[in-house]
Amino acid sequence: MPDDEKLDAYLAGWKKNYQDVFFMSKKRLFLPLDAVTGAATTDNNGQYRLSGAGVERIVHVSLRGGGVADAAPFIITRDGFDPKPYNEAANSQWPPELRMKGQQPILYGPDATIVAESGRTLEGVVKDQVTGKPLAGVQVGCVFARVQRPFAVSTANGQFRLEGLPQENSYRVMALPPKGSAYLRRSLSVEAALGTAPVRTEIELARGVVVSGRVIDRQTGKGVAGGIRFAPLPDNKHFGKPGFDSYKSDRSMTSAEADGRFRVATIPGRSVIMVQAQVQETLNGQPLCPYLMARPDPDHKELFKRDSDGWRFDSAGGGLEMFEDRKRRQGRGFAGRRRRGQRGVVRRTR
Secondary structure: OOOOOOOHHHHHHHHHHHHHHOOOOOOOOOOOOOOOOOOOOOOOOOOOOOOOOOOOOEEEOOEEEOOEEEEOOEEEOOOOOOOHHHHHHHHHOOOHHHOOOOOOOOEEOOOOOOOOOEOEEEEEEEEEOOOOOEOOOOEEEEEEOOEEOOOEEOOOOOEEEEEEEOOOOEEEEEEEOOOOOOEOOEEEEEEOOOOOOOEEEEEEEOEOEEEEEEOEOOOOOOEOOEEEEEEEOOOOOOOOOOOOOHHHOOOOOEEOOOOOEEEEEEOOEEEEEEEEEOOOEEEOOEEEOOEOOOEEOHHHHHHEEEEOOEEEEEEHHHEEEEOOOHHHHOOOOOOOEOOOOOEEEEEEEO
16 A cells, blocks of 8 residues: 555556556555455355455455466455556557466456456476486476466375466476475476366476575674575586576575575586675665675676676576666665675586
C-alpha cells in the first residue's frame, strides 16, 4: 500500500507503464498468500469468499488445486472497481508480436470472476550425470510470469512431481541441490506438446568444485551477511559442457550464513567470485549500504575495465558482468567504509 492508503497513484501509473508501478507499493506483507484471509474452497458452482483483506488493498489471491493451473490474480479491493481499462492499457504496452499468455498481471475487482485454465503435470527423476544414480533432496520447480509455484523435493528414488502447470510448449525447470552439496544447480528448458498430457523429463546434475570461505568486516573481523556468485571467464574450457552450463540462464546468488561463512559449488577452471554485502543502515532516514562498492582483484587488473557506472568484465559465453550499481553509489563519500569481500576475486578451481 502507498503511504496515503489510496490506490489512485498506483492505478494511474498502471495505465502508463504497469511494470514501473508493479512494486511501488511501500507497505507490503511478505506472507503466504492465504495468511491474511485464510483459505477458501470453491463450491459446486465455483463460488468462493475471502474476508479480512481490507479496502484499498492489492491482494494476491492464490488459485491452486482441482486440476487447474496455478494462478495469482491481483484483486483491487475497491467498491465498484472496473479493471477493464487498466488491463487493456497493460496489454497495449506490449507489441502484438510479443504478447504472451501470462506476460502481464491482470487486475480484478473485489467481485472477481476468474477463468481457470486446465493444468498439467511435470514429473521425472533427478540423477547423477556420470553414474545415473538417483539423487534425493533436490528441489525442482518452475516459474511462469509472476506466479511462483512451490518446489517439489526429489524422493529417495530421485523422483519428483509438479502439478498445476499452465499449458505451454516449453517449461523452464530449476533444480537446486541440498545446501552444502557438491552438485551444481541446473536450469534447463523442457519441451512439450501443447495440451494437458503429463510431461516427463530427466534432470542430470554434475558434481562441481566446492569453494568455502567467509565474508568479514576488515575493521572488526566480524562476519558479514551477503550473496556469493561465480562467473566463469571466457578462457574457462569447462564452461558449456553438459551440467556446467547453468551460467547461461541462471545468475542467482547463494546466500552466506549470518556469520559470513559460505560453501558454494561451482564449475572447474578460472572464474570470478563476486560478493554482494546484504547489510543496510539508515542515514537521515534514507537506507544505504555502509560498504564500499566492489573493486577488482589487484592481481588480475587486466580482466577489468572501468566505465561510467563502475567496473565491468567479460564472462564466458559472451556475457558481461557489472560490478557497481548507481543506487549503491548514492551512499559513497559519506557512509562508505572499506571492508573485505567487496571485490571481484579471480579463482581457479580444480
